Structure formats: structure tokens, C-alpha cells
Amino acid sequence: MTTAQQPLPSGFGPASTADDVIKGIDLTGKVAVVTGGYSGIGLETARVLRAAGAEVVVPARDVARARAALREVDGAEVEPMDLIDPASVDAFAGRFLASGRPLHILVNSAGIMATPLTRDARGYESQFATNHLGHFRLVARLWPALVAAGGARVVPVSSRGIRFSPVVFDDLHFEHRPYEPFLAYGQSKTANALFAVELDRRGRAEGVRAFSVHPGMIIDTGLAKHLSEEALRAAGALDDRGRPVRDPARQFKTVPQGAATGVWCATSPQLDGLGGVYCENVDISPLVTADEEAEWRSGSALPGVLPYAVDPEAAARLWEVSKRLTA
Template sequence: MTHKQHPLESGFTAASTADEVLAGIDLSGKNAVVTGGHVGLGLQATRALAKAGASVTVGSRDTGRAASALAGIGGVEIDRLDLLDPASVDAFASRYLESGRPLHILLNNAGIMAPAELVLDARGYEIQFATNHLGHFQLTLGLLPALRAAAGARVVNTTSGATRMSDIRWDDPHFATGYDGHLAYAQSKTANVLFAIELDRRCSEDGIRGYAAHPGIIVGTNLGGSMPVDRVRAMQLAMGLVDESGRPIIDPESGKKTPQQGAATIVFGATSPLLTDIGGVYLKDNDISPLDDAVDPNAQGADLIRSQNVVPHSIDPQSARRLWEMSERLIKA
């Protein structure tokens, strides 16, 4: 398979932070939207983009909580966005378009991870696929006029190395025949990558480039907020992410990063001049990830995070087109 997953030798490392990636980049006059930009990786990305001069709109279900988290950060506004509610997504996009502002950066960052039991949204869609992928797919389509108006825009989908665990379950994306929360999460993250690839193919001539950014394995975000606390702790111990006392183990070279380090690859995708003529790629450690042909879908625990490179099924162009068409049907249903 012909692919574009060739590292650039960017000069950054796995330990680089968002501020370091943005050093020397002036985002004055640029507009950004960050979903979930008040917590975890989104908060770090929002801070870094605003510090570099961007005007940032944060989409959040809880605007009061977002206002508290973002207090004191200049250049940031908050608007309500519930990715599980199609009407809320459309309303957010409409309000942004009505403002008349071009949109230079869209960070599709918000997400949930591995509920213990199957949860369906009001449409009957599995909640992780609906939130992590379909909500962002609908939002991006709604914001396309503003992205085109930027005459040079980037859309970055926050993905995960968990993509190696599952392709799209074409015949059962909503787990009607048996639920596995981790596989459902992996499917949604694979969808984030395929969406970025097809967006780039369809929209690059309009000046819109798509990227999927793997931030690393981050302890201390709220991503696992839908999981029981004891289950989260057990998973973190098994993966070597925390010690026996619960303190995070930080080792960027093995993918274990701080939120500031994790956000770096996201803002790298959003701003790096090295990517000016390149889109439709999976990013890792502030560079383009190499392709990993050796995939063990049954890897568990610490074995799962030994390689976080992109895998073939996540960048398959035929799958990317198929997912786009399926997603269009699902959001119109």
C-alpha cells in the first residue's frame, strides 16, 4: 500500500511540550476551535494556542466548568457544544458561521473512553463512536465554510495508539452482538484517523488539511472518567503508567507523557510549517509516524503501548472513503 507515513525528522522529541513546538510561531489573527478545550489535553492545547496569539473558541457541554478552568487565559471564549446531540452540534456550527470569522484551526479533541457497559445515544449509536467520531464528523462538515474561508486551515483529530486493536466493525459498529468497551474505544480512534485521511483527500484543494495526532499515553486527564475508579487504577498499573502509590510514571520515549507533552503533537499538527504541503497523515511524537506492519491485535497491558506507530488498517484509503459515506448516512438518519 502506497502511503505518506514517512517521518520528517522534525527536530522535536517525544518529550517536547506544546509551548516548545509553538516557539517562534505567531498565531495572531488566527482563529481556533478546540472541543473539550477546558480539560486534559484540550486545556493544554488551548493554553498554548492562546499564548501564541490565537483566538480560541472552546466547545464544552458544561460552560460553567469550562469558564472556571479557563479563567485568566486571554483570547479564549466558550460556547456550548454537546457532541452527542446533533442539534447542539449544528447550533454551535451555525453560531460560529454567523460570526463571520474564518476558522484556521479545528482541534477535534474531546472524547470518552471505555464505559464498563454498552451505552447507546438517542439514535441507538454506541456512545464512543458517536462522541469521538460522529459528533466531530458532523461538526467539521458544519464548519467547512469557515475552514474554506481561512484560505489555509488545519483539522486535527486526537486519536490513540489503541487504533491497532480494532478496525471499523463495518457490520456491527454499535456492538449489538456483544460489547467490549476497549474495542469500541479503539474503533472510534481508528475512525478519527480514517476521517482525517478522507477529509484531506476531499478538501486539500480548498486549503483544508487533515491530521490525526496520537498524543501518547497520558495519566491525569479525564478521558477515563466514564470508567470506575478502581478499574482505571488497575488498568494504569497493568500498563505501567502509575506506580503502586498511584503516582504517574513519566517516560516520553515509551509513550508515557505529561499532558503538556501530549498536547505537543496536537499543536504540531495544527501549526507546524513542516506540514505545509503534507496532510492526511497520523502524527506521533511531534512528527509523522512510521508505518508499523507488525500488528498484534491481542496485545494487552504494557505490551499494548510498546509500539504506538500507525498501522495499515487505520490509513487504508478505501476504508477512509467507506467510513465517510457511512458517517454521512448515520448523521442524516
């Protein structure tokens, strides 16, 4: 049975940082892979996990940039991998499995947002292909190492962007409808949340649990590079001087605050025996009710997750579709 989608409560909150939530946790002997671990919240996640004693591996499309960014994360490993290229994902996973190490933590933080319409070599829309299918393939290839850990956690980084779109199974790649960058982004983030639901259901018997997370709105990470300043102002993310707004109660967070929920999901003993849930503000999110939905979609700071993003039937269907698309 999937864990109830309701807060614990954890004792943490919107302003908690990654350092706050990992305090007192020793990861010596644990191995973590952090995609996107060389920028934004991924870099902060890699730093904090490494500081707690974990071996940290960062697969990166741009190896030189990753090594430069991780200079101060002593001992972090960088390996080449491009999520949108199946052969590259397979090669990375093959090298990791050949090392013989178990994998205790997999944080899927890499992603793209609101990009112009592009397609990969298979003809798949790039946001869905990168944010969801690339990570789906990565988890499948690393499965033996996750099981070998004897207790592993997978953390897909989703987003409040789920409000833009469910997974549109009849037209995943915008072949029959006009392309809209945020619809595609929303679909990919809903897919991340659904992936955690079904992955947890399938993996719990072998000790693999999954949690999706909304990190908050953190615009100084590079993820928002395709958005204009005007769009960011309209979203309330920039003040009248063009500076990032910092108000964690309204989801506008610093990088350390944005990394906190993912690190908590990856490491906290508070979540032992739980899984398959969407989390934010360092706790399990409540479901958005029908009465709350209009306010929630309007961009309010009301916490919660839309039911379609944690629906078990949709999650099972997405799993089967993803298997077919990734062969």
C-alpha cells in the first residue's frame, strides 16, 4: 500500500536548509549518485551528501564544467553521461555496475525547463525525454546496484510545475497539439512524481523506496535560462530591481533551502518504511482538495500535490509506456 499523502509532521519547514536536515546523519560507507550534481540544488545536494561521508558520483554531460564546479567537494567523482542519449546512460550505468558498488542513494536532479520545441534522435519531445525517460532508463540500468544496497532511496526531483499538465498519454510528444513550453515541462514533472509512485510499489519488497520532491522556486540555478526577466517578474520571482525574491513561505527559496527536501527524502530516518509520496518544504505534501485547486493553481503558496500526479493507475500506465519508449 502506498504511504498516505499527508504530512508527518517532520519538524522542519520551508526555510530549512540541506545542512539542517542532514545534521547528525552519518553516510560513511554509503554511495550516492546525483544527476545534475554540478549546478544549483544538485551541486548543493552533492556537497551535503559528501560532507556527511557518502561516496558521491556525479554523471555529467559537460565533464569539464562539472569538475570545475565540484572542485571544493573533495572526493566527488565525475563521470560522463547525457540523459537524452540512451547509449550514454547505458555506458554510465555499465561503468558503475562494473565497479561492484551498491547504490544507496540516487537523486535525479538534472533537468531542463520551458525549452523551445526540440526532439531527440528518436523523435521524442526533449523535456519528457530528458526529465523523465532518461531517468527512467538510468534507474532501470542501475537496478542491480540499488537492490544490492539492502535499502536504497531514489529521489526524482519534480516541481510545482505539475499544475501545468498531467501526462497526456495520447500525445506525449506534441505531435497532434500545439507545443507550449510549460505544458511540456509540467507533463515531464508530473511524470517524475508518478514515476516515484510506481517505482516505490515495485521496489519496496527489495528495499528500494522512492520519493518525488518539489524543491521550491529557485531561479538562480540556470534552470530558468529560457525565461525572460518579464516572465520572472510576472511570476513574482524577481523584485522591482530584478533581484531574486527570497521568501521560503511563498516557495521562493535559496539553493540550500531548495536542496533540503531532496536531501531529507534521501537520508532521513523519519521516512524509514515509507515511500511513493510527493514531498515539499521538508515534509510529505497533503493532497490538494477540489475546494483548494483553483487557489493552488493560481500560484498561491498553499502546499500540496494534485491527485493526478500521485494516481497509482496513471503511474502504472506511465511505467508500461516508458518501458516501451525506452525499449
